[in-house]
Amino acid sequence: MMDTGLFTPLKMRGVTLRNRVGVSPMCQYSCAGGMATDWHLVHLGSRAVGGAGIVIAEATAVTADGRISPGDLGLWTDAHAEPLARCATFIEQNGAVPGIQLAHAGRKASTAAPWLGGRYLAPEEGGWRPIHAPSEVPFSASAPVPQALDAEGIRGVTEAFADAARRALDAGFRVVELHAAHGYLLHQFLSPLSNHREDEYGGSFENRTRLLREMVRAVRGVWPDSLPLWVRLSATDWAEGGWDVEQSVELARVLGPLGVDLVDCSSGGMVPGVKIPLGPGYQVDFAERIRREGGIATAAVGLITAPEQADAIVRAGQADVVLLARQMLRDPYWPLHAARHLGAAGEWPVQYQRAVD
Numbered sequence: 001m002m003d004t005g006l007f008t009p010l011k012m013r014g015v016t017l018r019n020r021v022g023v024s025p026m027c028q029y030s031c032a033g034g035m036a037t038d039w040h041l042v043h044l045g046s047r048a049v050g051g052a053g054i055v056i057a058e059a060t061a062v063t064a065d066g067r068i069s070p071g072d073l074g075l076w077t078d079a080h081a082e083p084l085a086r087c088a089t090f091i092e093q094n095g096a097v098p099g100i101q102l103a104h105a106g107r108k109a110s111t112a113a114p115w116l117g118g119r120y121l122a123p124e125e126g127g128w129r130p131i132h133a134p135s136e137v138p139f140s141a142s143a144p145v146p147q148a149l150d151a152e153g154i155r156g157v158t159e160a161f162a163d164a165a166r167r168a169l170d171a172g173f174r175v176v177e178l179h180a181a182h183g184y185l186l187h188q189f190l191s192p193l194s195n196h197r198e199d200e201y202g203g204s205f206e207n208r209t210r211l212l213r214e215m216v217r218a219v220r221g222v223w224p225d226s227l228p229l230w231v232r233l234s235a236t237d238w239a240e241g242g243w244d245v246e247q248s249v250e251l252a253r254v255l256g257p258l259g260v261d262l263v264d265c266s267s268g269g270m271v272p273g274v275k276i277p278l279g280p281g282y283q284v285d286f287a288e289r290i291r292r293e294g295g296i297a298t299a300a301v302g303l304i305t306a307p308e309q310a311d312a313i314v315r316a317g318q319a320d321v322v323l324l325a326r327q328m329l330r331d332p333y334w335p336l337h338a339a340r341h342l343g344a345a346g347e348w349p350v351q352y353q354r355a356v357d
């Protein structure tokens with residue numbers, strides 16, 4: 001069989017991805033009290049069966065008030081790890097690396113699931129207050145004003161990320177991704193549009209990136225050296241005066257030496273109403289630039305749907321991993337179909353082989 005870029009294994013610390021195709025984290029809004037259910041087992045598990053190299057579980061809240069919606073997955077107690085362990089074990093048994101994204105929504109917390117309109121929920125509707133952020137700057141005109149985290153609050157969130165990482169390890173996950181994109185808490189600290197602080201966490205690039213750097217140190221402190229740590233960034237806010245690709249490159253240079261193995265390059269989510277030039281692979285240039293100038297492995301994501309397109313990204317050295325989200329919802333077997341299409345090895349589960357012989 002001919003080898004292809006996309007279907008070359010990737011070794012990162014003590015973990016080997018069987019190929020460079022990953023399932024991008026996707027909120028399922030399907031939990032009560034943050035607990036994973038059979039839905040998560042089947043959703044994540046079927047995509048491991050489908051041949052992905054890594055399956056990354058959705059944004060998983062490190063505190064209850066850090067959930068985007070009441071249906072978010074969580075890891076804020078040891079009990080949350082139990083149903084997640086079933087998912088991680090099944091993913092691994094089926095040849096994929098189990099990954100999980102740890103998150104705190106900050107000022108974008110307490111909203112309804114998208115199919116219920118996505119608007120902010122008041123406490124009497126199942127939401128909660130206060131919601132927290134770097135500064136008292138609401139996400140939009142209709143959003144509640146968040147409370148600015150004080151020094152103790154910042155320490156608390158940092159500890160919550162580290163505790164959640166330890167639980168993720170106990171549950172059997174082998175890659176942790178910190179969610180510092182899409183306008184959620186860690187991104188809110190990075191961007192001058194949401195961070196108006198005048199203390200050591202606001203103002204200069206050094207100060208705005210402090211929380212993420214502290215978070216990486218805290219998580220690295222509990223996450224074994226043998227396992228990879230990834231960070232998802234919004235490479236740009238697509239907004240004047242916001243976070244941009246130059247700062248992302250600068251940050252990537254700092255994150256590598258702190259023990260981050262890969263920057264997952266997304267964009268946007270900081271402010272509503274921005275113009276994003278959507279099109280096939282519209283964020284791939286960010287992954288390429290951050291990889292080249294930031295000296296770190298990257299993942300490309302966003303409107304990647306065709307096997308040749310994904311393969312070309314890896315072959316051209318634009319990214320080390322290609323993550324697919326919506327295309328994986330349409331076709332959980334995308335990696336196996338793509339392998340066949342590209343003439344690479346991809347093993348259908350023995351139980352299904354009679355369908356493909």
Ligand SMILES: Cc1cc2nc3c(=O)[nH]c(=O)nc-3n(C[C@H](O)[C@H](O)[C@H](O)COP(=O)(O)O)c2cc1C
Binds near residue numbers: 059266303304323
């Ligand atoms: C249903 C759904 C849920 C998502 N949830 C998350 C999430 O939990 N964390 C995250 O970083 N991105 C999330 N995203 C964004 C995707 O991971 C991905 O970056 C985006 O959809 C672009 O990739 P695509 O064009 O392949 O869908 C979500 C996307 C979808 C469609």
